[in-house]
Amino acid sequence: MNSLVSVVIPAYNAEPFIVDALKSVHRQTWRPIEVVVVDDGSTDRTAEIVAEFSESVLNDATGYCAVRCLKQSNKGPSTARNSGILAAGGEIIALLDADDLWLDHKLRCQMELLERNPDMDFVFSNVLFLKGDKPNGVLFGEDGFKTPFRHDGNVVVDPVFSLLKNNFVNTSAVLARKKCFVEGFLFNETRKFAEDWELWLRFATRFRMGYVPEVCVHERQREGSLSSNSTEMMLSGIDVVEGFLRELFCQDDIWLVRDPAYRMLLFDTYKWAGYYLMKRGGSRKARELFAKALRCKRGPKTIGYYLLSLCS
DSSP states (O other), X not given: OBOOXXXXXXXXXXXXXXHHHHHHHHTOSSBOSEEEEEEESOSSSHHHHHHHHXXXXXXXXXXXXXXXXXXXXXXXXXXXXXXXXXXXXXXXXXXXXXXXXXXXXXXXXXXHHHHHOXXXXXXXXXXXXXXXXXXXXXXXSXXXXXXXXXXXXXXXXXXXXXXXXXOOOOGGGOEEEHHHXXXXXXXXXXXXSSHHHHHHHHHHHHSEEEEEEEEEEXXXXXTTSGGGOHHXXXXXXXXXXXXXXXXXXXXXXXXXXXXHHHHHHHHHHHXXXXXXXXXXXXXXXXXXXXXXXXXXXXXXXXXXXXXXXXXX
C-alpha cells in the first residue's frame, strides 16, 4: 500500500538510537513516501549515520522510502519538528522522536482509521514505555492507566476538556493531516517543555481527534532526557493550561471563570501540583499554587496545605 505520509524525526546527538528509529519506519506495512530527519546541530555522527542508512535502503526489494537529512544549528526539538513539517511533501505528517520506535503496524492502523473517517484529522495511539529494554507500563488501556478520555468508538469525545486535565498524547504516536499544521498550528518554539501539550489543545479546538487503542509505539525512558524533568514539565504544563483558558474564555483572571467544571479542573490542577512541590521542598512555589487553588474553591484540606507551606 502507498500513502502520502511524510515521517518527521528531530534528532540531536542521536547516534546511539537513530538507526533503530529509521529501521522501525522502514519496516512499516504502510509505506511512507519519505522520512525527513532534522539534525538539530548534533556534534556526533547523526547526519552521517542517516546518510549511510539512506544509501543502504536504496536497493531494498520491499520498496524505496526516501530518507533525507536537513541540518540546522541547535535550536531545540520544537524548531526541528517545525522545520521538518514545513519541508515535508506528504499530505499526512507522522512524528517520531529519534530515540523512540514504531511497531510495524503503526502507520497502517492510523491510516486505515483516517480512511474510514475522512472528517478526522488527528490520530494518536497507545504507547508502551521502555526502561532500558524492559517494558515499564503502557500509556492507557486495560494493562495501564485508566483511559483518561471519553470516546465513541475511535473518536475522542470532548478532547479539549480531557486534554486540559492531562496530556495523554505522545508525540511519537501522532499522525495528522498536514493542513492541521499549515493553518498556523506549529510547535511553540519558545517553550522547552509542554510545547506538544499546547499544540494538541489547539488542534482539539478545530480538528476531529481519533485514537488507536493498540500499542503502536515504544518510548524509551532515559535519565537526563527532557521528559525526565518532571517538576519543570509540570510547571510548564500549568502555564499552558492557564494560557489556553485565558484565550478560551477571554478572561485574564481564569479562577473567576463561572463554569463549575473548569473551576474544579483548575482547583485540582493547582492543589495537586502544590502538594507535589511541597513534598519536594518547593514550599514557596507550592504556596503560590495553593493560593491559586483557594481562589477557585475553599477546600479545607487545601487551606491546611497552604498554612503548612507558610511554616516551611
